[in-house]
Amino acid sequence: MKRIYMDNGATxxxxxxxxxxxxxxxxxxVGCNVGRGAYAxxxxxxxxxxxxxxxxxxxxxxxxxxxxxxxxxxxxxxNMLIKGFLKEGDHVLISPMEHNAVVRPLxxxxxxxxxxxxxxxxxxxxxxxERFSEFVKPNTKAIICTHASNVCGTVxxxxxxxxxxxxxxxxxxxxxxxxxxxxxxxxxxxxADAIAFTGHKGxxxxxxxxxxILTDALNERLTPLIAGGTGSHSESVVQPEFxxxxxxxxxxxxxxxxxxxxxxxxxxxxxxxxxxxxxMALTEQFMNGIRLLSGVKLVGRQDVQGRTAVVSVDFEGYxxxxxxxxxxxxxxxxxxxxxxxxxxxxxxxxxxxxxxVRFSFSYANTTEEIETAINAIQEILKTL
Numbered sequence: 001m002k003r004i005y006m007d008n009g010a011t012x013x014x015x016x017x018x019x020x021x022x023x024x025x026x027x028x029x030v031g032c033n034v035g036r037g038a039y040a041x042x043x044x045x046x047x048x049x050x051x052x053x054x055x056x057x058x059x060x061x062x063x064x065x066x067x068x069x070x071x072x073x074x075x076x077x078x079n080m081l082i083k084g085f086l087k088e089g090d091h092v093l094i095s096p097m098e099h100n101a102v103v104r105p106l107x108x109x110x111x112x113x114x115x116x117x118x119x120x121x122x123x124x125x126x127x128x129x130e131r132f133s134e135f136v137k138p139n140t141k142a143i144i145c146t147h148a149s150n151v152c153g154t155v156x157x158x159x160x161x162x163x164x165x166x167x168x169x170x171x172x173x174x175x176x177x178x179x180x181x182x183x184x185x186x187x188x189x190x191x192a193d194a195i196a197f198t199g200h201k202g203x204x205x206x207x208x209x210x211x212x213i214l215t216d217a218l219n220e221r222l223t224p225l226i227a228g229g230t231g232s233h234s235e236s237v238v239q240p241e242f243x244x245x246x247x248x249x250x251x252x253x254x255x256x257x258x259x260x261x262x263x264x265x266x267x268x269x270x271x272x273x274x275x276x277x278x279x280m281a282l283t284e285q286f287m288n289g290i291r292l293l294s295g296v297k298l299v300g301r302q303d304v305q306g307r308t309a310v311v312s313v314d315f316e317g318y319x320x321x322x323x324x325x326x327x328x329x330x331x332x333x334x335x336x337x338x339x340x341x342x343x344x345x346x347x348x349x350x351x352x353x354x355x356x357v358r359f360s361f362s363y364a365n366t367t368e369e370i371e372t373a374i375n376a377i378q379e380i381l382k383t384l
Contacts, residue, residue: 151351
C-alpha cells in the first residue's frame with residue numbers, strides 16, 4: 001500500500017530536494033563547530049550560517065541579518081520572547097487560536113503575576129480587529145498572535161493587527177509556524193517587533209532548527225533565558241550583549257542549519273507563490289470533494305480565501321480517532337487527530353473536546369492523492 005502523507009501541518013514530508021545531501025555533506029566533510037575554530041572549515045561554516053541569516057532576513061523583511069536568532073524550534077523561540085521581557089503585573093492579549101507554545105508559557109507566568117486575555121474572533125477563528133480596543137488595559141504590554149491556525153488554516157489579518165499594536169504602543173510578536181515559507185511574512189508590513197519561525201514545516205527544512213527575528217528595540221528589553229559559551233568574548237563571565245550571540249549560547253545544530261540553507265535555496269528557486277498556488281488548488285479540490293458527504297463538517301473557513309492548506313474535519317456521529325485510524329490502516333493516508341496542541345482554538349471553533357481530523361497538504365501532494373483521500377473517507381463512513 002502506497003503511503004500518502006497528509007500531515008504537513010505537523011512537519012513537512014518529503015523535505016526539499018538537497019536538504020539530506022547538504023546535511024550529509026556537513027557530517028562527512030565539514031563536521032566542525034561554528035564560531036569555535038580558527039581554521040578553514042570553521043570559517044567556511046560560519047560564512048554558510050551567516051548566508052542563511054541573510055536569506056531569512058530577506059524572506060521576513062527583517063532589520064538586519066544579525067537580528068536572526070537560531071535555536072531548536074519555534075516553541076523555544078516563543079518561550080524566549082515571552083519569558084524574556086514579561087514581568088509581574090504585565091498583561092498580554094492573544095488570539096483564541098494560539099498553539100500551546102504561546103499559551104503554556106503565558107500560563108506559567110501567571111504564577112508571578114502576568115495575566116492574559118483572548119482577543120475577539122469570528123466563528124472561523126479570524127480576529128475581529130475593530131473590537132481590540134475593548135480589551136486593552138493600562139498594563140497591557142503586548143499582542144502575541146499566530147499568523148495562521150494550525151487547526152483549521154484560518155489566516156489572521158496581521159497588517160491590521162500590527163497597525164493597531166503600533167497605535168496602542170504595544171509590542172507585537174508573531175507566531176509564523178504555519179506560514180513561513182508558505183505565504184509572505186513581513187516584519188515591515190506587519191509592523192512586528194518579532195517573528196518566530198520553525199524550519200521543518202513550510203520552509204521544508206529538517207526538524208531541530210528554528211528561531212526568531214526581532215527589532216533592535218525589543219532586543220534592548222529582552223533578557224536571554226539561556227547563558228553560556230558563544231565562542232565570543234570568552235575571556236568574560238558576562239553574557240555578550242550583541243546579536244546574535246546574546247541569544248545563541250551553546251553548540252548550535254549546524255547540520256540542521258545546513259539543511260535549512262538548502263531548503264531556502266530550493267524555495268527561492270521554485271518560488272513560494274507557485275508552491276502556495278499548488279497547495280491551495282489541492283485544498284479546494286479536497287474541500288469540494290467532501291463538503292457534501294453526510295456526517296462531514298468542514299471546520300473554519302468554507303472556501304480557500306484567507307486560509308492555508310490545513311483542513312480540519314469533524315466527522316459528526318463518528319469517532320474522529322477511528323476515522324483517522326482507518327484512513328491509515330486501510331488506505332495508507334497519514335493525518336493527525338485530536339487537539340493539535342491548541343485546545344483554545346477548538347473551543348473557539350466548537351470542536352472541543354472531540355477535536356478534529358486534520359488534513360494538511362504540501363507541494364509534494366498530487367491531485368490523485370486528494371481523490372484517493374476523498375474516496376477513502378466516503379468508503380470509511382459507509383462501513384463504520
